[in-house]
Amino acid sequence: MTPAPAKKPAERPYHHGDLRRAVLTAALDVIAADGPSRLSLRDLARRAGVSHAAPAHHFKDRTGLLTAIAAEGFGLLAAELAEAEDLKDAGVHYVRFAREHPAHFQVMFTPELLRADDLELTTARALAGDALRGAVASVRPDELGIDPRLAGVAAWSLAHGFATLLLGRNLDDPIGNQDPEDVFRTLAAMLFRRDA
Amino acid sequence: MTPAPAKKPAERPYHHGDLRRAVLTAALDVIAADGPSRLSLRDLARRAGVSHAAPAHHFKDRTGLLTAIAAEGFGLLAAELAEAEDLKDAGVHYVRFAREHPAHFQVMFTPELLRADDLELTTARALAGDALRGAVASVRPDELGIDPRLAGVAAWSLAHGFATLLLGRNLDDPIGNQDPEDVFRTLAAMLFRRDA
DNA sequence: CTCCCAACTTGTCAACGACTAGATTCCGCG
DNA sequence: CGCGGAATCTAGTCGTTGACAAGTTGGGAG
Structure with a gap:
């Protein structure tokens, strides 16, 4: 058939x-x-x-629609992160994802709009989580000198915060018309510079 | 009767x-x-x-209520940041504010729910912005080695991202039951450690 | 060809935001 | 003391929405 x-x-x-x-x-x-x-x-x-x-x-209902969008978003994010070469680059891809898929991004991180136990959503989110952890694992431990789990939290927080503030137009003044990805590269360099 | x-x-x-x-x-x-x-x-x-x-x-209407909440929130945030001793400490206070006033925090950074040109809102936001810039200015320029404006963006992004992920319960796994403020102190130390 | 079932329609209900008009109470001012 | 305006709150209404129920259409498997 x-x-x-x-x-x-x-x-x-x-x-x-x-x-x-x-x-x-x-x-x-x-x-x-x-x-x-x-x-x-x-x-x-x-x-x-x-x-x-x-x-x-x-x-099914409004929540179902938003849940489907979030699940699709986590799939797209996982694909985006899979292309990153290292942790810093993963952050750049994270910011790029947020700018290219602002609607997905917004819905993905607004849990009260979603059906938390939805299967498609949880699997897609786990996929994206794996991608992030993979990026963290690509860093040689002695390069960051701290618990790799915390390094992941640091990288995620920096990228997520930057992306969120960017989408909310809170950074228009501070960074002017510079390319956001370039700005983020500078920030990431601050976070992951090796001690001399 | x-x-x-x-x-x-x-x-x-x-x-x-x-x-x-x-x-x-x-x-x-x-x-x-x-x-x-x-x-x-x-x-x-x-x-x-x-x-x-x-x-x-x-x-006036629903938007007016949410705008009033956001304005109140920026006032509270400004007061919280005013107590910070340096930039890193400002980040700690930022995270504390988000945890103590989650509703305010959420509304403050959801611009599509707000009346953007509301006077109380814009003045309160400006106040909080001043407080943040004050904290950035407290750092000796040679201590961070980059444009102070970018240092502010970095600190704000890290604190905002950490707070946002925390409220969305996205960090439950990675940081377990550690005190979030302690975890954040570690992250901030990564961002602002002096070279050599 | 027939029947089944997914895709879609029509109809309905309760809840909501927004608006209007009117009732009640407070308070400043004489 | 009392008067009048203004602030506060009530009552009624309209258009829209999400959710649900029940019926209709049509494509495709057997």
Whole structure:
């Protein structure tokens, strides 16, 4: 039997074709523009040209939609971190991810919007966690001189804080129009410089 | 006809007394427990024992309430930072503030929930910004060896990221049951250790 | 071809934010 | 003391939303 990948061959008959993806994409637009609070399932349905209850069939409810977005985000983050060459570079990729997927990033770290026990979410998050720990392990222990677990927390905190403040437009003044990734490289160098 | 028999010592008079403070406090409870998204003006009114439209008189609308909370938060943060002795200590106080006022902290850095041009908010934020810059200025330039503005960004990013991840319960595994402030002191030491 | 089931629709309900008009109480000022 | 304006709170309403229930459509497996 053909697996029937079910791409979208039709315009918009009774069946939308790929409503799930359409709703996800529209949701990401709304969140990036106005935040998760202004997200409305009915609005997404309108944008997709379907009835007001159609999205619920794919995501159960609002929380389900946001959980799906977070899970997708952790998958994308894991892929991004996998490309990093060392811990400092992982931070750069972390910041890049936040800037390229601001909606995902925002939802991923707003736990009260998510179904914490969702399987897809927890596995995707674990994947991203593995990627981070892998980056930490790539540093020779004598290079940082402290518990590698704390080094991971330090790197994560610095990257997460920088990314969060950046997305919240809190760093516009201090860093002006410099490339954020370059600025972050400087910060990371402060954290991981070897003692002479 | 005398009104209904008084059930409790303080049967609700027509005027609440300090509804503004009561609504603020209740809102902080709700936000700390369930996040700003589950905040409902009508629910707060019920908790305070007033009609569903009463809170709007003090805060105009939902955004007004959240803006008032953020402004109060920046004031509290400025006071907390003013007690710091140096930049590293300012970070410790920043983390302490986030733990002691999680609801304020969350709202302060969720700009899409706030009225950005609100006067009280902008002045309070400026106050906190001054406090942070003051802490940065307390460091002798040769001690960090880089642009002091970037040092401020680094310190803020580290403290903000650590606090954010902490409140989101993302660091439960890595730091176990250690005192978060102690952990942060270690991280800050990484950032600001002098070369050689 | 038939039947099953996922995708989608229509209808409904309670809750909410926002707005309006009106009632009650407080307080400054004469 | 009392008067009048203003602050505070109530009551009613409207449009929107999330969630749910029940019915409809159509594609595809057998």
